[in-house]
Amino acid sequence: MTELNFQFDKTWSLQPIDGETGQTFMGMKDSQKVFIKRNTTPFLAALSREGIVPKLVWTKRLGDGNVLTAQEWLEGETLTPTEMSEFPAVIQLLHDIHHSRSLKNMLYRLGGEEMTAFAFLSQYSTDLPAELRHNPYLHRVFRYLEDHLPNDGDIQVCHGDPIHSNWFLSEEDRLYLVDWDATVLADPALDLGIILGRYVPYNQWRKWLEFYGYHVTEEVLERVYWYSGMDFLRRIKHYYEQFELQKMNREILLLQKIFNF
Template identity: 45%
Template structure:
């Protein structure tokens, strides 16, 4: 009996990097199962941000298994990311006191821009550390350190790649894969979407759908996080020389903008 289900259920890997996600099917029924996911999932389900949580079980070996409603749908395209539905759902995430309270109860700490920069410098590989573009980027971040009041920090997803947005056949939009959720400046999330998917000429419109004006302060924060995130992306591309050159060029453009 796998995951507390009877032998009538067929279980297959759902892919992913952790190997902890599965699809279970029986007759016409299908559910999404994940092993050792965060209790935070219950709050996300209650807010309608992820598919409905069906049940949670603790296994004899200590693993905690969660089952969610299976929804038929597709991940968003880059073009769809530049729409009002993504802005509205992200605003719902950032404004939710339930999510913030739950993450705080789970021991989630506030992650400041300073802490992000320190972590970046600590994880920077030696083969990148002395490259001119990296030195220039790190120096720029140090010289323009953000001072955002912690009282303004909210729950942020932390990985808003288009693959983590799921639109169902009924046109309901969900945001999935919350393993990197943190309490931080919401501009961190906004930066990922705006820089990667929304043309600069559409920022004002997209942010209006989100419920915020594009002002000088927000522009400065977006620029800071965009340079930070670009260096993180470069670290992840270390073994791919073609992508690495493209990312370096993009970093230079962000710094010189």
């Protein structure tokens, strides 16, 4: 069982699923097939009840302290970058998540982290590698974000990483938002900025945000723009620290499309 060392029920066969974390597996037992993840967020049960993620089947704590969760295995596809800007269900599901009182209450009970715009900026600048700190372009973006720190909107449940590969469309045309390990209590502009900055041309942001339900003002656009830039900087730092320079450069190119100075 290649490096799993789960001490798991031997009646199950676990097959690793490609991914950055190495924590996800396809579990098979007789004719049953489930999606298994190791040490995921305890918030998963609440998300399952709301129908935001595939149904939670069971949770098991192992003798070594690891916790496995199993969800129903669904056939389907992740959304493509193009579909992210064309799929109304993306906007609707995101709106429902951001406005769910039950999810917000549950995440607070589970000790969910609350993050402001200033906290994200401070997190990025802390222990920033010298090569990034002295990069003229990245420094200009950072100074812009520092000089235009927004007043945060209402704190709500945010996914924290709603990129296209975390949106799953089942064969029954049911849309799910998966992989909630980055979930945080923050301004919904965090999630909106990630999606709009990566997948939607800036001249379409207003229309997209109106469909989401905002009365779109310059202040709203500035907040979403700010969080978009902040997310790109955070990913650039992450990939640099992981020595994934090709991915880091891809993020810089995407950032330059909206912060073109």
